[in-house]
Amino acid sequence: MEEEILRVENLCKSFTVEKSFTSKIKQFIKKEEPEKVTALKNVSFSVKEGEILGILGESGSGKSTLARVLMGIIEADSGNASLLGKDILNASGLDRLKILREMQMVFQDPFGSLDPRMNVRQILKEPLNIHKVEPDGGVEDFLIKSIEEVGLTRDALDKYPSQFSGGQRQRIGICRALILNPKLIIADEAVSALDVSVQAQILELLMELKKKRGLSMIFISHDVAVVRQISDRIILLYHGEIVEEVKADSLLTDIKHEYSKKLLSAALSLREGRG
Ligand SMILES: Nc1ncnc2c1ncn2[C@@H]1O[C@H](COP(=O)(O)OP(=O)(O)OP(=O)(O)O)[C@@H](O)[C@H]1O
Numbered sequence: 480m481e482e483e484i485l486r487v488e489n490l491c492k493s494f495t496v497e498k499s500f501t502s503k504i505k506q507f508i509k510k511e512e513p514e515k516v517t518a519l520k521n522v523s524f525s526v527k528e529g530e531i532l533g534i535l536g537e538s539g540s541g542k543s544t545l546a547r548v549l550m551g552i553i554e555a556d557s558g559n560a561s562l563l564g565k566d567i568l569n570a571s572g573l574d575r576l577k578i579l580r581e582m583q584m585v586f587q588d589p590f591g592s593l594d595p596r597m598n599v600r601q602i603l604k605e606p607l608n609i610h611k612v613e614p615d616g617g618v619e620d621f622l623i624k625s626i627e628e629v630g631l632t633r634d635a636l637d638k639y640p641s642q643f644s645g646g647q648r649q650r651i652g653i654c655r656a657l658i659l660n661p662k663l664i665i666a667d668e669a670v671s672a673l674d675v676s677v678q679a680q681i682l683e684l685l686m687e688l689k690k691k692r693g694l695s696m697i698f699i700s701h702d703v704a705v706v707r708q709i710s711d712r713i714i715l716l717y718h719g720e721i722v723e724e725v726k727a728d729s730l731l732t733d734i735k736h737e738y739s740k741k742l743l744s745a746a747l748s749l750r751e752g753r754g
């Protein structure tokens with residue numbers, strides 16, 4: 480049986496809606512509770528070894544909140560999550576660092592997530608330094624191998640993020656996420672900012688890396704076609720709740736929830752409309 484990499488159980492998260500100063504005063508006088516928005520409601524799922532789990536949902540459905548909670552960037556209100564059986568929501572200090580080594584994120588905006596003052600060598604070396612990793616055969620050879628694995632050449636190591644195209648920058652972001660050989664990658668809208676042809680190349684690269692390394696991935700997107708192409712299994716989020724969980728190849732036939740049907744038919748007619 481395939482090993483379960485990640486297990487998420489009943490995750491809940493809500494945010495207080497930020498109001499203007501005057502509405503806050505009114506709220507205080509009327510003794511009203513602050514208004515809350517539910518970003519995640521009882522979200523439970525698991526990811527198996529070597530599996531790509533797609534998370535699909537419209538804007539505001541809670542996709543990034545889920546990624547942020549799992550990465551420890553924000554705290555959940557309740558629920559559990561474990562990576563290879565280890566609690567990841569309540570870990571701190573050295574335990575947290577160990578978990579982060581096994582779980583890395585690829586972001587939507589490769590420019591915003593790469594420090595413009597660092598060259599690629601420095602960007603890629605940073606996680607190695609933080610985790611005190613010394614690759615066999617030396618750092619330089621390891622970096623060359625790593626950058627070539629994502630389809631760039633060794634001279635990229637001396638360049639800065641601004642010297643690359645969007646697609647190349649995303650390759651660097653992927654290379655950095657993979658440098659510690661994590662078990663799980665969380666990709667949040669990783670191809671959404673790219674042109675369609677470049678999107679296809681990055682999806683191809685991710686699928687190739689998954690196969691080669693037996694990597695597991697949570698692939699978050701609002702784009703039905705993209706999620707369907709890369710995922711093995713797909714979860715649909717609607718207002719913070721999972722409303723559907725299907726195998727990627729039966730996405731068009733096995734869905735039950737009214738919202739999922741609408742989302743899919745809108746996405747498909749858009750594609751057909753485009754020709
Ligand atoms: N820091 C925050 N403070 C207040 N509300 C927030 C915060 N982060 C997210 N939210 C709210 O939580 C809900 C879920 O947001 P989230 O960013 O997770 O959605 P998303 O599915 O990633 O959307 P998108 O496709 O636009 O990236 C939204 O209603 C959003 O306004």
Ligand SMILES: [Mg+2]
Binds near residue numbers: 542544
């Ligand atoms: Mg988001």
